[in-house]
Amino acid sequence: EVQLVESGGGLVKPGGTLRLSCAASGFTFSSDGMSWVRQTPGKGLEWVSYISNDGKYIYYADSVKGRFTISRANAKNSLYLQMDSLRAEDTAVYYCARIEYQLLTSDWGQGTLVTVSS
Amino acid sequence: QPVLTQSSSASASLGSSVKFTCTLSSGHRSYIIAWHQQQPGKAPRFLMKVEGSGRYSKGSGLPDRFSGSSSGADRYLTISNLQSEDEADYYCEMWDSYTRSWVFGGGTKLTVL
Numbered sequence: 674e675v676q677l678v679e680s681g682g683g684l685v686k687p688g689g690t691l692r693l694s695c696a697a698s699g700f701t702f703s704s705d706g707m708s709w710v711r712q713t714p715g716k717g718l719e720w721v722s723y724i725s726n727d728g729k730y731i732y733y734a735d736s737v738k739g740r741f742t743i744s745r746a747n748a749k750n751s752l753y754l755q756m757d758s759l760r761a762e763d764t765a766v767y768y769c770a771r772i773e774y775q776l777l778t779s780d781w782g783q784g785t786l787v788t789v790s791s
Numbered sequence: 792q793p794v795l796t797q798s799s800s801a802s803a804s805l806g807s808s809v810k811f812t813c814t815l816s817s818g819h820r821s822y823i824i825a826w827h828q829q830q831p832g833k834a835p836r837f838l839m840k841v842e843g844s845g846r847y848s849k850g851s852g853l854p855d856r857f858s859g860s861s862s863g864a865d866r867y868l869t870i871s872n873l874q875s876e877d878e879a880d881y882y883c884e885m886w887d888s889y890t891r892s893w894v895f896g897g898g899t900k901l902t903v904l
Binding site: 708710717718719720723732734768775776777778779780781782783784 | 823824825827834835836837840850882884885886891892893894895896897898
């Protein structure tokens with residue numbers, strides 16, 4: 674069974690930093706791309722960032738480009754999102770997601786809440 | 792920037808059927824999409840992929856009540872014999888190779904009467 678478990682969320686002040694982690698199990702992590710997707714409370718889903726299985730291809734949404742950095746450690750079955758220069762509008766639940774071969778989301782984590790507020 | 796258009800809400804009675812529509816923007820009519828379900832207070836769950844040909848492939852364990860289809864720029868998700876647990880938000884998703892980004896529709900909130 675595929676499991677994606679996020680951690681690292683919390684309350685941070687505007688301009689602050691936070692690092693999210695996602696522990697993956699139940700599939701061959703090094704074979705699949707991974708994404709981060711966020712959801713503002715009561716709103717829809719917004720894709721944030723993607724990293725290919727080998728880390729060679731990395732993409733960001735314009736809203737986070739230059740502030741967020743995605744990375745992965747295949748030996749640890751882990752995905753990360755370094756979030757710098759956080760803004761109030763970054764407040765959301767952040768989901769770790771597995772991307773299958775047709776580049777669509779096939780599995781979701783349970784999410785971790787990030788709140789940016791003074 | 793591609794757009795996926797969904798109705799904001801839908802309602803149907805217990806035991807009946809409902810059909811959701813996800814419309815791809817011009818230039819993306821042939822794209823494959825995924826449907827996801829998000830029950831209240833829970834994380835999204837992958838349901839199925841639907842190709843432009845109408846072929847669809849479901850996630851593991853998804854009941855036969857769920858099916859997919861396609862017509863032109865529209866991708867459909869149909870749920871028959873509605874159950875109370877089907878009350879949820881339903882999102883469609885696509886990958887755009889030109890902008891190298893993922894796009895989600897605004898979601899349709901289903902109320903089961």
